[in-house]
Amino acid sequence: MGLETSCDDTSVALVNDQREVLACEVLNQDSVHHAFGGIVPEMASRSHTEKLLPALESIMSSTGKSWADVYGIAVTNRPGLMGSLIVGVTTAKALSLFLNKKYIGVHHIEGHIASGFLQDSSYRSPGFFKESFVALVVSGGHTQIYEVRGMAHFQLLSESIDDAAGEVIDKFAKTLGLGFPGGAALDRLGQSGDPNSYVFPTPKVRGRDMDMSFSGLKTAGLRKIESLQSGEGISDPSHLAASFQSTVCDILMDRLQKAVVKTGLRKVVVAGGVSANSVLRERLAHWRNSSGIEVLVPPLRFCTDNAAMIALAGLWRLSRGETSDLNLTVQSRAGLQ
Ligand code: KG4
Ligand code: ZN
Numbered sequence: 001m002g003l004e005t006s007c008d009d010t011s012v013a014l015v016n017d018q019r020e021v022l023a024c025e026v027l028n029q030d031s032v033h034h035a036f037g038g039i040v041p042e043m044a045s046r047s048h049t050e051k052l053l054p055a056l057e058s059i060m061s062s063t064g065k066s067w068a069d070v071y072g073i074a075v076t077n078r079p080g081l082m083g084s085l086i087v088g089v090t091t092a093k094a095l096s097l098f099l100n101k102k103y104i105g106v107h108h109i110e111g112h113i114a115s116g117f118l119q120d121s122s123y124r125s126p127g128f129f130k131e132s133f134v135a136l137v138v139s140g141g142h143t144q145i146y147e148v149r150g151m152a153h154f155q156l157l158s159e160s161i162d163d164a165a166g167e168v169i170d171k172f173a174k175t176l177g178l179g180f181p182g183g184a185a186l187d188r189l190g191q192s193g194d195p196n197s198y199v200f201p202t203p204k205v206r207g208r209d210m211d212m213s214f215s216g217l218k219t220a221g222l223r224k225i226e227s228l229q230s231g232e233g234i235s236d237p238s239h240l241a242a243s244f245q246s247t248v249c250d251i252l253m254d255r256l257q258k259a260v261v262k263t264g265l266r267k268v269v270v271a272g273g274v275s276a277n278s279v280l281r282e283r284l285a286h287w288r289n290s291s292g293i294e295v296l297v298p299p300l301r302f303c304t305d306n307a308a309m310i311a312l313a314g315l316w317r318l319s320r321g322e323t324s325d326l327n328l329t330v331q332s333r334a335g336l337q
Pocket of ligand 1: 007138139140141142165166167169170181182183184187272273274275276277278303304305
């Protein structure tokens with residue numbers, strides 16, 4: 001069983017030892033935070049406390065499983081919003097104590113990487129999780145590239161030194177009037193636009209050519225919208241959407257390709273909410289076809305935050321003999337090792 005409450009999605013899932021998702025409930029809180037234009041941490045944790053146990057009951061009854069069928073419980077304990085993480089971790093501790101089940105704290109990014117290997121009745125994933133590969137995790141909170149060895153060793157190769165790619169996309173979308181979080185809406189809008197209409201910067205990090213920086217791009221994007229709004233007006237926002245997304249993808253693809261050259265690895269996993277982006281998916285598909293590199297991008301339902309990915313990462317840790325005890329704490333910031 002997986003529990004995920006690190007940010008603003010409440011999720012519970014059951015995954016079996018064939019990497020198959022038996023049930024996965026994801027309750028987003030967009031309606032709770034929408035009016036504020038961003039996530040309000042206190043409201044996120046309160047919403048998790050309201051939604052988590054009903055979601056848990058729902059997946060147990062929909063699968064017809066009993067607690068005797070549950071081998072162990074995996075819970076995201078780092079990184080994330082403190083109050084939100086505490087709801088999941090406290091629930092996992094209580095269940096483990098009361099039902100005498102093993103439990104394990106999982107790093108949220110490790111979950112995103114594991115999501116590449118989830119399967120269900122309509123999707124089979126290649127099983128290279130025991131090998132070495134490069135993983136890009138790109139979401140509203142993270143933009144990182146790792147060298148992963150057998151899902152047990154994670155070496156950070158590249159990261160954003162400031163904003164996450166999804167955060168910048170959301171800010172740009174919000175300023176264009178697409179609401180929050182606006183990544184998917186910006187994606188749809190950009191589909192009819194010309195990506196070469198506007199030129200945005202692709203900032204470099206001095207002395208760290210593998211790392212990424214998105215804050216300069218964010219500022220340039222917002223300034224462009226503001227100057228158009230106060231001047232000639234925005235005649236067709238689809239061109240802005242297409243150009244901005246294309247620039248974000250230029251940065252991501254450049255570092256991902258550098259990571260592949262640096263490691264010599266020929267297998268890649270791309271996960272996290274922004275990997276739902278259609279431009280990024282097209283670029284990745286083109287790269288796969290032209291280079292022969294195996295690029296695995298999970299189906300959209302596994303890309304965004306969900307508890308199935310936490311269950312799978314936790315299952316692998318439990319099966320290696322690792323467990324957490326009741327001293328497990330939550331961490332708002334934590335590297336993945
Ligand atoms: O992984 P995720 O669900 O949560 C975090 O851990 O952040 O990612 C959410 C992010 C948001 O920034 C959202 O706008 C973005 O993923 N996103 C997209 C798309 N769908 C979701 N960004 C670009 N294109 C999309 N189609
Ligand atoms: Zn995430």
